[in-house]
Amino acid sequence: AESEAGGSFALWPPARPVARRRGGKIRLGLPGRRLFLSSRACQDPLALKSHSAIMESAEGIRRLKAAVHYTVGHLCEEVASDKEMQFSKQTIAAISEVTFQQCENFARDLEMFARHAKRSTINTEDVKLLARRSNSLLKYITEKNEDIAQFNLERKAKKKKKLEDENKNSVEPAEAGVVESEN
Incomplete structure (x- = not known):
């Protein structure tokens, strides 16, 4: 116009x-x-x-922002009841917006870390790199990563043992059948 x-x-x-x-x-x-x-x-x-x-996907972004706002609202309610204080709607909206923007920055940084390493998949090392400035967060992420790795190793060992047991059981009846036919 x-x-x-x-x-x-x-x-x-x-x-x-x-x-x-x-x-x-x-x-x-x-x-x-x-x-x-x-x-x-x-x-x-x-x-x-x-x-x-x-x-x-403006609609998707709008829905995601609404979900963040909803979660921040509930977290603020919990803090308000614990600390016996109140948060205004404007404060909750501001916290929600800052949270959403920070998540966008995190996503962009993670994508760049993976791309820099010539990968198309974000892995735990990228997340650790993102959290490197917060010692407590880095420690927490490292511990959780080690817990998950330990769980995966235990699960693999169980699976391997189960397969070995199944193979052993399937071989034994076959050998028994061979022995019976020789008699």
């Missing part, structure tokens, strides 16, 4: 994702969300496809 000064203006937020070129990067924008892609990433059809899928 044309403004009175003769310039054009765009409605914000746009109804659909908008792509603008800015200094060698393409900026994809949705209401409250900006995503910058390098020109090189834009040449990769898979990168564009995944980013456009993210941008097109």
Whole structure:
């Protein structure tokens, strides 16, 4: 639409994702969300496809934000009852928004760590790298990782023993049948 000064203006937020070129990067924008892609990433059809899928799923993002807000609300209620204090709706909304943004940053960082290692899968080493600045969190993640590794080893050992027992039992009756036929 044309403004009175003769310039054009765009409605914000746009109804659909908008792509603008800015200094060698393409900026994809949705209401409250900006995503910058390098020109090189834009040449990769898979990168564009995944980013456009993210941008097109505004409903999914809205639902995820609602779930984070719901969880933060319940956590704030628990803290409020324990500490005998109250949180305003604005405070809960602010905590929810910061939490959601931090999760987005974590996801982006994890993706970059895996990509830097030339992997397409995020693993526990990436998560440890993300948590490296918080000693207590790093210690907790390391302990949980070791617990899971120990559990997996025990499960593998049980499975291996079970297979060996089954193989041993299936071999013994076959040998007994051979002995009977020789008599």
